[in-house]
Structures are given as structure tokens and as C-alpha cells.
Amino acid sequence: MEGSETIIFDSHCHLDRFPKETKVRELIERAETTGVKYFFVPGVTGFPARIGELAEFPQIITGWGVHPGYTEDFHENCCEEMAIALKASVCRAIGECGLDRRFRVKFEKQLAAFQWQIDLARESGLPLVLHLVGHYDVALKMLKQAGPKLKFVLHSFCGSYEVASQFLELDAYISFSGSIFKKNHDDIDRILNLVPENRLLIETDSPDQKPDFCPGKLNEPINLPEIARRLAAVRGISFEELCSVTLKNCRILFMP
Numbered sequence: 001m002e003g004s005e006t007i008i009f010d011s012h013c014h015l016d017r018f019p020k021e022t023k024v025r026e027l028i029e030r031a032e033t034t035g036v037k038y039f040f041v042p043g044v045t046g047f048p049a050r051i052g053e054l055a056e057f058p059q060i061i062t063g064w065g066v067h068p069g070y071t072e073d074f075h076e077n078c079c080e081e082m083a084i085a086l087k088a089s090v091c092r093a094i095g096e097c098g099l100d101r102r103f104r105v106k107f108e109k110q111l112a113a114f115q116w117q118i119d120l121a122r123e124s125g126l127p128l129v130l131h132l133v134g135h136y137d138v139a140l141k142m143l144k145q146a147g148p149k150l151k152f153v154l155h156s157f158c159g160s161y162e163v164a165s166q167f168l169e170l171d172a173y174i175s176f177s178g179s180i181f182k183k184n185h186d187d188i189d190r191i192l193n194l195v196p197e198n199r200l201l202i203e204t205d206s207p208d209q210k211p212d213f214c215p216g217k218l219n220e221p222i223n224l225p226e227i228a229r230r231l232a233a234v235r236g237i238s239f240e241e242l243c244s245v246t247l248k249n250c251r252i253l254f255m256p
């Protein structure tokens with residue numbers, strides 16, 4: 001049973017990207033009934049949308065970033081906005097950013113935007129939130145070049161055991177979403193057990209990536225405890241322990 005004090009941190013959810021009629025407050029209130037009390041909301045095209053609404057909630061941490069699928073006109077929209085974000089301290093991480101082989105945006109564009117954001121994270125000392133689908137070797141090389149001071153998390157990890165090992169050598173944090181449980185993924189238990197306790201994060205990536213076992217039409221942070229429960233079972237630890245470990249890691253990363 002989960003105790004009333006179990007606090008869960010959703011390390012990646014797009015509270016700003018639900019349909020307009022869904023209020024951020026409703027999402028948070030629903031999530032809180034199951035212990036999900038902190039939320040990291042990344043940027044996809046710069047600041048998160050609805051940033052004003054998000055700012056009303058101290059339990060929401062926001063990032064600034066340009067997702068690889070939105071890098072076509074990258075340099076026009078970023079620099080000035082970023083300076084404002086850093087000054088106002090509304091930005092606690094850079095991302096989500098990275099590389100994705102599925103998008104039509106030219107690879108060179110994705111690369112340039114990714115490099116720009118790696119540099120920004122390194123210079124600002126903020127953690128980097130990575131969206132990587134394929135191109136793992138390229139990303140590894142870029143992150144290696146950035147040096148050991150750069151902290152980063154691979155969000156909604158969907159790579160192989162070997163890929164996970166290579167990123168862990170660079171001290172990556174790895175975040176798992178509900179998607180891992182619907183994949184036809186032989187290696188998944190090995191991967192879930194590979195990540196050291198102090199590098200493990202959990203997320204919903206809501207409203208996307210709804211796990212099969214969760215009710216409702218859209219994925220919501222309220223689904224995170226079920227993801228945590230399954231992950232805890234695979235790792236052979238209690239639900240409470242898994243929540244406490246991932247909460248601690250999120251605090252170190254996003255609220256130092």
C-alpha cells in the first residue's frame with residue numbers, strides 16, 4: 001500500500017499541451033490525489049505554452065527548449081527569449097531538445113539547434129533534457145565533447161541496453177515513461193535494472209504516450225503511480241522506495 005506521505009515527481013509532462021478546455025489546475029488536483037505533487041514541464045517551441053497559467057503553481061518547474069521536430073526556424077525564435085527566461089528564473093532546465101530520425105526537419109537543422117542548446121546548458125549550468133530517437137552515436141559524441149560538467153537526462157528512454165550503458169558511462173540520468181510497458185522489448189527488464197538508483201527518473205510524457213493499462217482518453221500525470229509500481233516490481237523494490245529515490249533525483253536535477 002502506498003503511504004499518505006509518498007510524493008511522486010513527474011519528470012516530464014506537457015501540462016501546457018492538453019486541449020484548451022482542460023485547466024492546469026484540474027490536472028494537478030487529479031494527480032495530487034495519488035501523490036503526484038511535482039511536475040517538470042519542458043519547452044517544445046521555446047517557453048512552454050500557457051506559461052502564465054503554469055507560473056501560478058510553485059510545484060511546477062519549467063524548462064525552455066526547442067524539440068527536434070520544431071527546429072526548422074530555430075535561430076529566429078530563440079536567443080532573445082532565452083535571455084528573458086534566464087533573467088526571470090522561470091527556466092530550470094534546457095529542453096526538450098535532441099535528435100529524432102522520424103521527423104522531416106533536415107538533420108543539419110536538428111544538429112545546429114541541439115548543439116546550441118547543449119552549449120547553453122553548459123554555460124548556464126542548467127540540466128539538459130534530451131529527446132532522442134535514433135542518432136545515438138551522434139548525440140553521444142556531442143555530449144562527450146560538452147564535458148563532464150553537463151548534467152543531462154534522457155527522457156522517455158526507448159533505446160537498447162547497449163545504448164543505455166553508453167549514456168550511463170557519461171553519467172546520464174534516464175527517465176522511463178509508461179511506453180516501456182507496451183513495447184515488445186525483450187531487453188526491457190535488463191535496462192530497467194541497469195540504471196543506478198541515483199540516475200533513475202520517471203515520467204508520464206502526458207498527454208502523449210498513454211500506457212495501455214491506464215484509463216481515459218489522454219495520458220495524465222495521475223497515471224504516474226501505476227508506472228512507478230511496475231518499475232518498482234521489475235527492480236524488486238517497494239513502490240515507496242522507488243518514488244522516494246526518483247523524487248530525490250528530480251530535486252537534485254531540477255531544484256538544486
Ligand SMILES: [Zn+2]
Pocket residue numbers: 012014042096205
Ligand atoms: Zn516531451
